Amino acid sequence: MSTTNLGSYKEAQSGYIKILVGLLVLTTVTFVQPHMFLTDMNLGIQLFIGVVKAYLILAYYMHLKGETQIIWFAGFSLFIVAVFFIIVIGFDVANFQYMDESHITQHMDAPHASHATH
């Protein structure tokens, strides 16, 4: 089991610091990306970087690498949330009839979209 395997202190410390450097590099990319590349996919790229950072934290800082049972528990929990959310919100969206009475704001491309209010 990974959490009971102490290994070498220096080796483990070096691993922690390598992950820190990786996370710092990804944080830097987070900051420069909206101004430098793939700017039309900003949020998607940002979330992708977030997922990579989350993987590093979960696998190495939270010692989940090799812990298949806990990973299954976590995955199942997220699945349950997604199912309930999709059922409830999906039903709501599918039955959404009164657009004029909604508070849905204009699309990004619409003129003066940022000031739109209904």
Next chain:
Amino acid sequence: MSSHAYVAEIATDRDGNEHVVQGWQDDMYGAKLGFWLFMFTEVLMFGAMFMTLTYYMMLHEADFVHASASLNRYLGGFNTVVLLISALTMGLGLLKMRHGDIKGAKTMIWATIVLAFLFLGVKGVEWSLEYSHGVFLGLDALQPGNEHSKPFGQILFFGMYFTMTGIHGVHILGGIGIMLWLLKRINSGKVTPEHHILHFNIALYWDLVHLIWVFVFPFYYMMGAGTEMDTATLSSTIEAISHLGGSNEHH
């Protein structure tokens, strides 16, 4: 022998053979699994909030981008790095504990506590700046139906922003509390290199708090980055911080 010292329980089977019963004191996997079950409830709570945020973002994309661009991503980014380093100090503290360096472990826990207070301090500055600009829960800008009201999507965005960063801040406060408790347990000899389950689980909790921030940051602070609305944020940040003390105006 101290009162908490582990004494193995012996069970005898029908043939008279003795067996050591697995005690909770040494059940590392059980303790870890139990704590993960608790953390799942946190994942469920924040997961639901993130999904709600995503849903509203799809309905009010322009308002969300505009509101995000007005947030101070330099302070948010600074806090991201603070949490990142605190995750390292917490991890190194656990590593030192497992290898018998109790003094080093305590130093690392104190470093994590200082970083946690720094995070809260920066968050406090950030909220103060937003309050001084009239953007805070309960102020006119976030109440519908008055002349200062922001567009509905922005009201939703800021409502969720203050709610989620507020709940996250409460978790940081909780983390400080349990780290102080951990120090007390270490000082009284109840957490040792041989029995460090509590330390392990508190380190897990701190990583979870960090993990949540990893998604709070892009969702709230970076959504509006690089847009036309995102100009001169740094200069306005410096100006706002320099005037923070004297400003009580609500616009």
